[in-house]
Amino acid sequence: MGANPRGCLRACSLAVRSCLRSFIDEAGVPPAFIVGLSGGADSLALALTVIDVASRAGIEVVTLTVDHGLRTGSAHEARRVADLAASLGARALVETVRVDGRGGPEASARDARLAALRFLALREGAPVLLGHTMDDQAETVLLRLARGSGPSSLRAIAPIRRDEDGVTWLRPLLGLRRADTAGACAQAALTPVEDPTNAIDGPWRAADGSALRRSAVRHSVIPALASALGVDPVPALARTAALCAADDDALSEWASGLLAVSCEASPAAGEGSLALVVSEVSGAPRAVRARALREVASRAGIRLLSGVHVDALDDLIVAWRGQGPIPLPGGRATRVGRGTQARILFEARSPEPTRDGG
Structure with a gap:
């Protein structure tokens, strides 16, 4: 990437650098950073910039590419993605998981993928970085609005979260757009994997035979909102998530203070x-x-x-x-x-x- 990248690569690099520096300042230098790498533009741009930033600090980067085994040729594709990560300087791993279908194929695949990442994080004692962008945040807000949600749910995807197992999940790219990650890959001459399940007419369908809900929001709802309102709704929806997060934190702090004087064994x-x-x-x-x-x-x-x-x-x-x-x-x-x-x-x-x- 060079010491001073430009354009989309610079935007991704600055976001990753800020995230890693904040984590190190708070938690100390980890033995490694783990990147969930599907091979799509978001995770590929993330892996590239994390490898670049972490290697300058002498910290190992481990990428994990999960093969869900749901598409013909998925094992070969996962291996190809891992080989690319290895060529960039990562310790690149591939994990084959079993998707049981509970909750639908999309949710089941996500759960299996996160379980594999969590296991690796606990084994390595390292945080996990994921490539969610502002576009993912906006989609999540809309999906939760459709279910009827309050601030706790509408805060959507957290930039940093520590789960009950002690694993830290970092999402440095939430302030960037998919166009930024695609542009970063193009600048670096990297070709992302196109996952057909993300398409509106992809092979996975909802129980009623319609498109998966997130795909429908991505390809139909957000473009329709942009057309109807005359503005790009994604930044405003992401801002809604940030405002709800602040409100939820304040209300939860108030509730904690209340419990200190009202809850008893x-x-x-x-x-x-x-x-x-x-x-x-x-x-x-x-x-x-x-x-x-x-x-x-x-x-x-x-x-x-x-x-x-x-x-x-x-x-x-x-x-x-x-x-x-x-x-x-x-x-x-x-x-x-x-x-x-x-x-x-x-x-x-x-x-x-x-x-x-x-």
């Missing part, structure tokens, strides 16, 4: 049971109460609450009429006591014993 109801003091949370805004309720349930071992569950739980606080226990996934919640002694008690259900008694 309830050993009399069983180990791990928690109680929420009604008088402490009843005056908080609905958005803050909802976050507090979800967090207490999670701490008690109850997860995956739907909006219906949260509404029923909130009624125990602000619309109490003597209703009984609220059944929840993996447990229940009950209002107990009166006046200032009123509590919402969260109890996780004990797991069912297996047939062999385990």
